[in-house]
Structures are given as structure tokens and as C-alpha cells.
Amino acid sequence: AWDLTSLHCSFGTFCECDFRPDFQGLECDLAQHLAGQHLARALVVKALKAFVQDPAPTKPLVLSLHGWTGTGKSYVSSLLAHYLFRDGLRSPHVHHFSPVIHFPHPSQMERYKGLSGLIWFSCQHYLEGSGSRKEPSPFREGSRCQGRSPEQKDLKSWVQGNLTTCGRSLFLFDEMDKLTPGLMEVLRPFLGSSWVVYGTNYRKAIFIFISNTGGEQINQVALEAWRSHRDREEIRLQELEPVISRAVLDNPHHGFWRSGIMEEHLLDALVPFLPLQRHHVRHCVLNELAQLGLEPRDEVVQAVLDSTTFFPEDEQLFSSNGCKTVASRIPFFL
Numbered sequence: 001a002w003d004l005t006s007l008h009c010s011f012g013t014f015c016e017c018d019f020r021p022d023f024q025g026l027e028c029d030l031a032q033h034l035a036g037q038h039l040a041r042a043l044v045v046k047a048l049k050a051f052v053q054d055p056a057p058t059k060p061l062v063l064s065l066h067g068w069t070g071t072g073k074s075y076v077s078s079l080l081a082h083y084l085f086r087d088g089l090r091s092p093h094v095h096h097f098s099p100v101i102h103f104p105h106p107s108q109m110e111r112y113k114g115l116s117g118l119i120w121f122s123c124q125h126y127l128e129g130s131g132s133r134k135e136p137s138p139f140r141e142g143s144r145c146q147g148r149s150p151e152q153k154d155l156k157s158w159v160q161g162n163l164t165t166c167g168r169s170l171f172l173f174d175e176m177d178k179l180t181p182g183l184m185e186v187l188r189p190f191l192g193s194s195w196v197v198y199g200t201n202y203r204k205a206i207f208i209f210i211s212n213t214g215g216e217q218i219n220q221v222a223l224e225a226w227r228s229h230r231d232r233e234e235i236r237l238q239e240l241e242p243v244i245s246r247a248v249l250d251n252p253h254h255g256f257w258r259s260g261i262m263e264e265h266l267l268d269a270l271v272p273f274l275p276l277q278r279h280h281v282r283h284c285v286l287n288e289l290a291q292l293g294l295e296p297r298d299e300v301v302q303a304v305l306d307s308t309t310f311f312p313e314d315e316q317l318f319s320s321n322g323c324k325t326v327a328s329r330i331p332f333f334l
């Protein structure tokens with residue numbers, strides 16, 4: 001059947017598809033619910049605003065999110081999708097890739113890259129795979145494949161096809177540190193300013209890459225700041241950027257390894273997520289209780305905190321898995 005919106009989009013560089021940015025809502029939600037991430041919050045909002053308000057960006061927006069597990073990387077990505085697209089994560093223009101689901105076999109890398117043959121990108125497979133994620137994982141909000149039939153495509157033509165349908169597409173690449181090296185090379189041309197896709201303003205796309213790479217180094221900077229009695233909010237991006245870059249460049253399991261993406265400065269921002277402390281975990285518990293429509297009960301908050309493990313051993317400062325398991329542990333204490 002003809003999809004008139006897609007048809008219209010494919011001819012119009014002005015096309016915004018279901019892109020309906022609501023920055024006020026985003027900023028409000030982040031301020032209220034995102035715990036302990038002053039750098040990520042400021043950086044993401046600033047980069048997005050500048051990008052979206054530019055009527056003719058010279059390149060797509062490319063953000064790389066880094067940090068320890070459970071610190072809010074996927075959570076922030078899901079909020080971005082929610083406040084940028086009318087249908088949020090269900091929008092047909094929001095695309096999520098996870099290596100273990102979409103690129104599981106290193107031996108088939110050439111096929112994934114699109115250099116030979118075709119592979120199945122199965123939405124159904126994605127949805128079944130998402131079952132392992134813990135509620136309220138942002139990626140479980142129903143089918144983001146809705147309205148799209150499973151495609152038989154390689155990564156390059158998949159991205160290109162989606163950009164042709166809608167220049168204002170959002171691509172989320174999860175677990176970048178579990179990718180077999182080489183695959184991301186095919187994305188490199190899309191991230192700069194020279195790629196030409198006929199009839200499409202691909203420069204309006206947003207790419208978000210997520211990984212734990214650099215997490216240990218970020219934690220170390222946060223720990224040293226704490227030991228020297230510096231406020232966490234005094235930690236600056238300039239301290240973290242070089243250590244994250246180094247960690248990525250040194251990690252052969254990271255998708256950017258030898259891809260040229262870092263070397264050619266195609267990333268617009270490295271976004272650090274700091275390790276979460278006890279009061280941040282408390283914040284997460286309160287968020288979760290509110291979401292469940294429950295009163296903030298002290299004994300529940302305390303029980304969740306008591307069941308959280310912290311590191312390093314001496315200081316017991318940072319939550320071992322951030323807020324990742326907060327939602328799944330709350331029911332035990334109700």
C-alpha cells in the first residue's frame with residue numbers, strides 16, 4: 001500500500017516525518033528524573049538544541065554515550081526518542097541495533113556490512129530478544145518495529161533506506177563494545193558531511209552509540225574527585241573526554257576500533273555517565289515508586305538500598321550496577 005507520508009518524505013529535504021521535538025518536556029523530565037548526571041544532561045540538551053534549531057546542519061548529530069552499567073545511558077536515549085518523535089520509541093523512524101541480536105555471528109561480518117549477500121533484520125527476533133531486558137527498560141515499550149515489516153537488508157542499505165524514507169531518523173546502536181570490529185566502517189560515510197543520498201537530507205539524522213567503554217576510567221576520575229573532597233558537579237567534561245577517547249581507541253572490542261570514526265572526529269560529543277552514589281539510587285527508587293503509583297515509603301527505599309552493593313570495597317561509594325536492578329527488586333520489599 002502507498003504510504004503517502006513516506007512518499008512525500010522521500011522527495012522533500014524539508015520533511016520532518018513524525019519529528020516533533022519538545023525540548024521543554026525533555027529538559028523537565030531530565031531535571032526531575034535523571035539522577036547524578038550533570039554532564040550528560042547538559043551536553044545532550046545543548047547538542048540536540050543546537051542541531052535541531054539549525055535549519056541546514058552540515059553533518060548528522062553523532063553522540064557517543066559512555067559509562068558504567070545502569071547509570072542511565074539507555075534511559076536518556078529512550079527519553080530522547082520520546083521527546084523528539086511523536087510516537088517516541090514506536091516511531092518508524094527510531095531504529096535500534098543491538099549486536100547480540102542483529103549481528104550475532106562474527107564470521108558473517110562481511111554480510112552484515114553489506115559487502116556480500118543479505119541478512120535478515122527481523123523485528124520479531126528483536127522483540128523476542130528484548131524479553132531478557134529488565135523492566136522498565138526503555139526498550140520494552142512495545143514494538144518499535146510496528147508499521148515496518150521485517151527487512152532483508154545489510155547495515156549499509158538498511159541505514160540508507162531508512163534515511164531515504166525519513167532524513168530525520170534516529171539510530172541507536174547499543175552495546176558498541178560487543179561489536180566485531182569492522183562493521184562500523186560502513187557507517188563512517190553517513191556520519192560526516194560528504195555523503196550524498198539522492199533526494200534526502202541525511203544530515204538531519206541523529207546517531208547515538210552506547211557502550212560501557214571508558215566506564216572504569218570515568219569511575220576513577222569520580223573516585224579521585226570524591227577523595228579530594230571536590231564536588232561531583234565540579235567534574236568537567238575536559239577531564240573525562242581524553243580518558244574516554246583513549247579507552248575507545250585502545251579497545252579492540254569497541255565498534256569504533258580502527259573504523260576511522262574517532263580519528264576523523266565524526267563524533268560531535270562523547271557523553272560521560274558518572275557512577276551512581278547511594279543518594280542517586282534513592283532517587284531511582286523514588287522515581288520507580290512514583291511510576292508504579294505508590295507512595296514513597298521509607299522502609300521500601302531503605303530495603304532497596306540495603307540490598308544494593310557498592311564499590312570500592314573501602315569507601316563503598318558507587319552502586320555496582322547503578323540503578324539497573326532497582327525496578328526488579330522493589331516488588332520484593334512492597
Ligand SMILES: Nc1ncnc2c1ncn2[C@@H]1O[C@H](COP(=O)(O)OP(=O)(O)OP(=O)(O)O)[C@@H](O)[C@H]1O
Nearest residue numbers: 033034035069070071072073074075136284323324
Ligand atoms: N541516572 C539515572 N537516573 C535515573 N534513573 C536511572 C539512572 N540510571 C539508570 N536509571 C534507571 O535504571 C534503568 C536501567 O538503566 P539504563 O538501562 O539506562 O542503564 P545503562 O547505563 O544503559 O546500562 P548498561 O550499560 O548496562 O546498558 C533505567 O531504565 C532507569 O529506570
